[in-house]
Amino acid sequence: MASLNCNSCKSKDITKKIIGDYFFHICNNCFGLISNHKANLGYLCCDKSNIQYVLFAKEKSSHVVKQCLSCGFKPSGMFKKSLLGDKVHLFNAALYSYYKKKQSKHDKEINKLKSFYAYKRRCRLKSEWFEEEYNEYLSSEVWHYKRERVLKRDEKICRACGINEATQVHHLSYRFVGNEPLFDLVSICARCHDKITQLDENEVKNNFNIE
Numbered sequence: 622m623a624s625l626n627c628n629s630c631k632s633k634d635i636t637k638k639i640i641g642d643y644f645f646h647i648c649n650n651c652f653g654l655i656s657n658h659k660a661n662l663g664y665l666c667c668d669k670s671n672i673q674y675v676l677f678a679k680e681k682s683s684h685v686v687k688q689c690l691s692c693g694f695k696p697s698g699m700f701k702k703s704l705l706g707d708k709v710h711l712f713n714a715a716l717y718s719y720y721k722k723k724q725s726k727h728d729k730e731i732n733k734l735k736s737f738y739a740y741k742r743r744c745r746l747k748s749e750w751f752e753e754e755y756n757e758y759l760s761s762e763v764w765h766y767k768r769e770r771v772l773k774r775d776e777k778i779c780r781a782c783g784i785n786e787a788t789q790v791h792h793l794s795y796r797f798v799g800n801e802p803l804f805d806l807v808s809i810c811a812r813c814h815d816k817i818t819q820l821d822e823n824e825v826k827n828n829f830n831i832e
Contacts, residue, residue: 625646627648627650627651627653628653628655629648629651629653630648630650630651630653632648632649632650632651634648634649634650635647635648635649636649638734640727640730640731640734641723641724641726641727641730641731642666642667642694642724642727643727643731645734647738651742651745652738652741652742652745653738653742654734654735654738654739666689666691666692666694667689667691667692667694669691669692670689670691670692671689671690671691672687672688672689672690672694672696673687673688673689673690673710674686674687674700674704674705674706674710675687675688675690675705675709675710675711675712675713676702676705676709676710676711676712677712678711678712684699684700684702685699685700685701685702685704685705686698686699686700686712687700688710688712688713688716688717690710690713690716692716692720693713693716693717693718693719693720693721694720695712695717695720732830733830736829736830736831737829737831739829740825740826740829740831743825743829755798758798758799763799767790767801767803767806768790768806770803771790771803771806771807771808772787772790772808774803774808775787775807775808777808778808779808779809779810779813780807780808780809781807781809781810781813781814781816781817782810782812782813785810785812785813786810787808787809787810788810788811789808789809789810789811789814790806790807790808790809791806791807791808791809791814791817792805792806793805793806793807
């Protein structure tokens with residue numbers, strides 16, 4: 622079998638993970654994630670797929686649908702009653718309900734997995750941006766001049782605690798990096814800067830549902 626390559630970064634470092642009736646190829650380099658239905662693995666629903674035409678009876682009406690008699694999976698569609706054959710199977714509502722509950726659990730696991738790798742991708746991109754662009758800007762004369770103006774404006778008092786001496790200048794946002802208005806910058810002490818960085822990171826994790 623040919624090895625898989627990531628569509629984004631072309632890496633061959635790929636991990637496969639199966640959750641319910643979905644499988645995922647995960648790139649361990651850029652954290653790209655691709656999902657496919659397990660039908661692509663050769664079977665439609667479960668490992669012991671046993672899909673039959675069954676009679677779905679509801680009050681005074683009835684029609685024919687398909688159902689897997691092993692796991693309860695119900696493909697879409699309605700069919701002719703002539704397809705039932707000699708042995709008529711009835712639609713198993715309890716098995717279908719069990720299947721739906723199991724799928725709901727799998728959906729939560731899948732969403733958690735997607736959120737985790739979306740968060741990992743964000744961290745990777747942020748790290749690359751800081752290393753390649755932001756740190757270079759912080760070494761520039763433009764930034765040093767602007768930094769001194771902010772510290773002077775705030776009289777070198779931390780704008781977070783109002784007590785400690787400010788030794789750093791903090792971006793309230795990164796919308797204007799490289800061309801910041803001074804109102805987007807505040808003087809801050811190292812201790813408060815660490816606290817704010819952690820609060821920002823916790824907020825990001827909450828947005829991605831990362832525990």
